[in-house]
Amino acid sequence: MKVEKELIKYHAVAFSALTAVACFEIFLVIYWFLIQRVIHPHYYLGLLFAVPSLYFAAIAYWSKRRIQKESYSVLTATSAIIFGFVFSLLMLILFSCVMVHDEVSDVTDVESYERVIKLCCFQHDLIADFPDKLPTDAENANLYYSPFAIGQGGQEIAVGFRASTDTTERYLRKFSQEANWIGTENDAAATRHGVFPGIFSCLDGSVSGLSADFKVYVISENPYRSGDWNHGELSLVAISEEKNEILFWASNW
Structure with missing residues (x-):
């Protein structure tokens, strides 16, 4: 009977140690996701997800010491393990909340543009003509990215900036050849x-439309039905030669 109790004690310690290792591996995956696969990396918040692995490691360590001192309580260890699993469940709920928040939060800081282009879920053809990064001569840049448009269930991305005459003319030549429609x-x-x-109001704030000096280039269009834009996919560019201003916009809804 005494041997059996000792085995139960050591099994409980081994279980805590293995659980600590498993939780740490899960933490590494979650932390990588939170700093590599979201628009705004959660460097510090992500560290919270290491707590369950540290907790189980501490349980294993102190349980081993208590066994050596012959003052070990299986009931106490079991309670600690149950508490640890409850705490781990709370961590998973927190992770879900973080992901939901990121999925419904608009992004407007221009510094995040490169991560937005890299991580957004748009089909490639919709944003293929968006610059991978802003031109070095870009000024007065604005960004709007909505990863999940409540009500329409789609996405919207737009970026605009002023650039040099050479950059503007380069885009004019490119889109004059590629556009499906110009007007x-x-x-x-x-x-x-x-x-x-x-349609570009998310950038310029004007619901009445662009000024007359802007020409619009339809790069990609896929309506729900011909002429029916209640749902669809659309990619546009608007360019003002007068202001040397270029606006990119795409959405699927």
């Missing part, structure tokens, strides 16, 4: 291509 927001044919006044 202004007020052209009669614009709505057939999904171009409506105010």
Whole structure:
């Protein structure tokens, strides 16, 4: 009977140690995800997810010492392990809350643009003509990224900046050749291509539409039905030669 009790004690210690190792491996995966696969890395918050592994490691260590001192209580160890699992469950709930928050939070800080382009879930053809990073001569840059548009269930991304005349002309030549349609927001044919006044309002704040000096280039268009833009996929560029301003916009909804 005494031998059996001793085996139970050592099994409990081994279980805590193995659980600590498993929790640490899970922590490494979660921490990598929180700093590599989200727009805003959670360097410090991510460290909280190491607590369960540290907790179980401490339980294993102190349990071993108590066995050596012959003052070990299996009931106490069991209670500690149960508490540890409850704490781990709370950590998983926290992780879910963090991910949900990131999925519904808009991003407007221009410094995050490169991570947005790298990590957003848009189909490649919708953002293929977006710059991988802002040009070195870009000024007055603005960014808007909505990873999950509540109500429409889609995504929206837009970036705009002013650049040099050379950069503007380079984009003009490129999109003049690639665009499916070229015009202004007020052209009669614009709505057939999904171009409506105010579509760039997330950048300039004007719901009435772009100024007359902007020309709109439809790069990619895929309406729900021909002429029906209640749902669809659309990628646009607007360029003002007068202001040397370039606006990129894409959405699927």
